[in-house]
Amino acid sequence: xxxxxxxxxxxxxxxxxxxxxxxxxxxxxxxxxxxxxxxxxxxxxxxxxxxxxxxxxxxxxxxxxxxxxxxxxxxxxxxxxxxxxxxxxxxxxxxxxxxxxxxx
Amino acid sequence: xxxxxxxxxxxxxxxxxxxxxxxxxxxxxxxxxxxxxxxxxxxxxxxxxxxxxxxxxxxxxxxxxxxxxxxxxxxxxxxxxxxxxxxxxxxxxxxxxxxxxxxxxxxxxxxxxxxxxxxxxxxxxxxxxxxxxxxxxxxxxxxxxxxxxxxxxxxxxxxxxxxxxxxxxxxxxxxxxxxxxxxxxxxxxxxxxxxxxxxxxxxxxxxxxxxxxxxxxxxxxxxxxxxxxxxxxxxxxxxxxxxxxxxxxxxxxxxxxxxxxxxxxxxxxxxxxxxxxxxxxxxxxxxxxxxxxxxxxxxxxxxxxxxxxxxxxxxxxxxxxxxxxxxxxxxxxxxxxxxxxxxxxxxxxxxxxxxxxxxxxxxxxxxxxxxxxxxxxxxxxxxxxxxxxxxxxxxxxxxxxxxxxxxxxxxxxxxxxxxxxxxxxxxxxxxxxxxxxxxxxxxxxxxxxxxxxxxxxxxxxxxxxxxxxxxxxxxxxxxxxxxxxxxxxxxxxxxxxxxxxxxxxxxxxxxxxxxxxxxxxxxxxxxxxxxxxxxxxxxxxxxxxxxxxxxxxxxxxxxxxxxxxxxxxxxxxxxxxxxxxxxxxxxxxxxxxxxxxxxxxxxxxxxxxxxxxxxxxxxxxxxxxxxxxxxxxxxxxxxxxxxxxxxxxxxxxxxxx
Numbered sequence: 001x002x003x004x005x006x007x008x009x010x011x012x013x014x015x016x017x018x019x020x021x022x023x024x025x026x027x028x029x030x031x032x033x034x035x036x037x038x039x040x041x042x043x044x045x046x047x048x049x050x051x052x053x054x055x056x057x058x059x060x061x062x063x064x065x066x067x068x069x070x071x072x073x074x075x076x077x078x079x080x081x082x083x084x085x086x087x088x089x090x091x092x093x094x095x096x097x098x099x100x101x102x103x104x
Numbered sequence: 105x106x107x108x109x110x111x112x113x114x115x116x117x118x119x120x121x122x123x124x125x126x127x128x129x130x131x132x133x134x135x136x137x138x139x140x141x142x143x144x145x146x147x148x149x150x151x152x153x154x155x156x157x158x159x160x161x162x163x164x165x166x167x168x169x170x171x172x173x174x175x176x177x178x179x180x181x182x183x184x185x186x187x188x189x190x191x192x193x194x195x196x197x198x199x200x201x202x203x204x205x206x207x208x209x210x211x212x213x214x215x216x217x218x219x220x221x222x223x224x225x226x227x228x229x230x231x232x233x234x235x236x237x238x239x240x241x242x243x244x245x246x247x248x249x250x251x252x253x254x255x256x257x258x259x260x261x262x263x264x265x266x267x268x269x270x271x272x273x274x275x276x277x278x279x280x281x282x283x284x285x286x287x288x289x290x291x292x293x294x295x296x297x298x299x300x301x302x303x304x305x306x307x308x309x310x311x312x313x314x315x316x317x318x319x320x321x322x323x324x325x326x327x328x329x330x331x332x333x334x335x336x337x338x339x340x341x342x343x344x345x346x347x348x349x350x351x352x353x354x355x356x357x358x359x360x361x362x363x364x365x366x367x368x369x370x371x372x373x374x375x376x377x378x379x380x381x382x383x384x385x386x387x388x389x390x391x392x393x394x395x396x397x398x399x400x401x402x403x404x405x406x407x408x409x410x411x412x413x414x415x416x417x418x419x420x421x422x423x424x425x426x427x428x429x430x431x432x433x434x435x436x437x438x439x440x441x442x443x444x445x446x447x448x449x450x451x452x453x454x455x456x457x458x459x460x461x462x463x464x465x466x467x468x469x470x471x472x473x474x475x476x477x478x479x480x481x482x483x484x485x486x487x488x489x490x491x492x493x494x495x496x497x498x499x500x501x502x503x504x505x506x507x508x509x510x511x512x513x514x515x516x517x518x519x520x521x522x523x524x525x526x527x528x529x530x531x532x533x534x535x536x537x538x539x540x541x542x543x544x545x546x547x548x549x550x551x552x553x554x555x556x557x558x559x560x561x562x563x564x565x566x567x568x569x570x571x572x573x574x575x576x577x578x579x580x581x582x583x584x585x586x587x588x589x590x591x592x593x594x595x596x597x598x599x600x601x602x603x604x605x606x607x608x609x610x611x612x613x614x615x616x617x618x619x620x621x622x623x624x625x626x627x628x629x630x631x632x633x634x635x636x637x638x639x640x641x642x643x644x645x646x647x648x649x650x651x652x653x654x655x656x657x658x659x660x661x662x663x664x665x666x667x668x669x670x671x672x673x674x675x676x677x678x679x680x681x682x683x684x685x686x687x688x689x690x691x692x693x694x695x696x697x698x699x700x701x702x703x704x705x706x707x708x709x710x711x712x713x714x715x716x717x718x719x720x721x722x723x724x725x726x727x728x729x730x731x732x733x734x735x736x737x738x739x740x741x742x743x744x745x746x747x748x749x750x751x752x753x754x755x756x757x758x759x760x761x
Contacts, residue, residue: 024744032740100737 008049016042029084029094033077040073109156110168113186116152116196117235117249120145124228130221138221139211142228146204149235153196160193164597169241169305183303187241190599191376191446195238195369198450201580202365202457203231205573209461210357212570213468217355223263227361230256234366238373243292243302243311246374250288250338253370254281257362261354273353280347284337291330295381298323304377312380324384328393331378332400339371339430342404346661348427352419356464359419364426364456369449372433376442388524389440395525398438402529405431407658409539413546414654417474418463421547425500426456428536432516435529441519443599448512450595451584455499455509458577462493465566465574466551476550483552485563490552492574497548499581501541501627504620508581511588513537514615515596521615534622541626542633549634 019038026032044066051062088094123145127138160166171185207227214223233256236249262274295311296302299319303310310316320327335341340348351363362368375382375397382393405428412424429452436445467474469486483490499509517537520530565571587595653659 020747024740024747096739099739 005049005053008045008052012042012045012049015039015045027095027097029087029096029099030081032096033080033084036080037073037077040069040076044069109159110170110186110188113156113170113188113239116149116156116200116239117232119148119152119232120228120235121232124225124232127221127225127228132218132221135220138224139207142224143204143207145228146200146207146231149231150197150200150204153193153200153235156188157193157197160188160190161598166190167305171241171303171306182244183242183301183306184245185241185303185306186239186245187305188239191373192238194446194450194595194599195373196235198453199231199234199238199366202453202577203227203361205577206357206361206365206457206461209360209464209570209573210355212567213357213464214355219263223260223355226256226259226263227357230260230362230367234370237370241304241310243295243304243378246377247288247292250334250370250374251285253367254278254285254338257281257351257367260358260362261351263354263358267353270353273347273350277347277351280344281337284333284335284344286333287330288334288337291327291334294323294330295320295327298327312378317380317384320381320384322385324381325391325393328378328382328384328391329396331381332375332393332397335371335374336400337371338374339368339434340404340427341371341400341431341434342407343660345404345408345427346657346664349415349420349423349657352417352423356419356460356467359423360457360460360464363423364460365453368426368430369433369453372430372437372445372449375434375437376446379437379442382437383440390523390525394438394440396438397434398523398525398529401431401434401436401438402532403431404428405435405536406532406539409536409543411654411657412543413539414651416477416655418466418476418479418547418551419460419474421476421543422456422459422463425459425540425543426452428540429456429500432513432533432536435533436516436519439519439523439529441516443596444512444515444519446599447588447595448509448516451499451508451512451581451588454577454584455496455507455581458492458574458581459496459500461570461574461577462489462496465489465570466493468566468570469563471562476547478557479551479563480554481552481556482563486565488565488571488574492571492578493552494548495578495581497544501544502537502619502623503627504616504623506582506585508585508588510619510623511585514613514619515588517619518613518615534618537619537622538626538629541623542630545627545630546634549630 016039019035019040019042022035022038023032024035026035047062047066047069049062051057051060054062084094087099091099093099120142123141127141130138130141159168167187167189169185169187171183174182174184176182207224210223210227214220217223230253233249233252237246237253240246240249258274258278261277262270264270292302298321299311299316301309301311301316304312306313308315311320317324337344348363348368352359354363382397383389383391385391386394408424408427408431412421412428415421415424429448433445433448433452436442436448465486466479466482466489469482469489470479473479495507499507502510502513504510504514517530517533520533521527523529587598656662
């Protein structure tokens, strides 16, 4: 079976749904961060897949965007974890149901 | 040389005014200081008056004036100023000289009064106002000073405020003269409307000069008559004379200064000042306005002389005599003898002040008794007063040759005799001369001759400070005649602007014998009639009805009470009722309508506008609460919503594509 774009897109969509489910259903802040990172990874898979099956695969545009995206995801994870630690120090919990100070 | 004098002419009234203000600020106990200040002010004014008098001697018909702008109102410029001419200069000297004598006399007369300082403040104030009237070169300035004179007169008549009669007399004087002044003021307005200026002399543009008189034109008659209303009020002419006898409630020096010598002369002075208005368009020296002046004067002169015959109060007799003499002056002005009228005014100033001060001395000597029926035989007890009073009496009666009043009276009779319109005033004036001699003889006999009566038992001569002014005024009354005789009619020439020549042959005129006969007749009749006068008046015994008529002042006061006052009372009551019931209910109805509108608009506000705004705010608040409730702070809820939204968009996209 030869790999086609559709297979990668299905993979990417599955990955995005898993990430979304994790972000929506988990109560722990770190799991939510992991879910968000999964959704980012799904987007990266899309970038690479569309580049691989594009009419001009000689130019590595998709890979470059993916690498940038991974770098940004790393930075985002660092900031997110720092926030989680700060929130934990303040509230002594990382359960997002308890963190409702932003309510109107 | 004379121009600077006229520039500083205002100082003449200003000095007594300043003295008056300073005295008002002094404590009641500073009696010497206040009297000294008042007399000092008067001496300064007299000195300056003489200084202003001198340049008028040099050229006949001299006239200098100084005008300046008082204020500008829109395009109208109101200018006032002062003038010095023979008329003003002669008045200035007479007023300050007589005033000085009366000020000195007052020191003695008011010695025991506790409001001594206030008295001198008022006297000085009066003097200042009167001098202002004389030097005014604008009808407006004259009117202002005229009213100040009226105020001073009011204050001084009512000086003894604890006496109800004095307060009533002050009010009566003030209101009666105000009636005349309304006419005067209307005349001023009319004159201003016609000529556009109130200056008397202004290099040919004043209202008394050719250009101004041309503008006035035919309305001069009415303007003159309106101004005469004011003059009649101030000078006690019929029918506004009623206040003058009552004004004798004031202290005697006041009666002498204001109601005999100076203030009442202001009316005569005013007519003389605006004489060109009266004589405008004269045919043979007769105009309608001057004719009115003549007849009013004749009626006043004769009526007052008759009433004087039946009065018992020494000052009231003199008051009616003043009214009568002022009538005489008015007649003189009316028939064209302006110089004669002013001469009589000046002479009258001296001898009437003398008579009033003499009566003051008598009253003082008799311990405040004023009824001549209680006096008698005073000639031995009060020799100086008697002699000076006799001189005053003979001057007033017009005994020829030695007394100033005689010459001026002859001059007036002379002018009246040549009036082309009618000879009735002339004969009535002759009758007035006899009556004057008669009532003065009656008074002399009652006061100074005969047996002592109740009040003269303990009479005494007045102190030197009171007799000295009497002597000075008596000397003036005699010496003044030098300038009046037909042999050397200096004053006549001075006033009318013609040089006088000395001709001894002119001294004896036919009129002299006539007036000698009349005066001798009057005095002889008086002596014959009143020689044996007792407690009841001989006239009252002979003709009780006529005497009662005259004693009650021809019932004019009662007549006014029945007519003018009754009408005023009725009008007041009518206005009161109108005000209380008609206007008040109208105002109340209007107020009710206003209240109704208030209630209606209050309800509209409450129910309509206010509740609408309330509903809007409630809705906004509910919406806010609903949205705030959605804002739970649960980030996963937000994320879920975002996810649902994205899914919905996706479905929409798929459905549309």
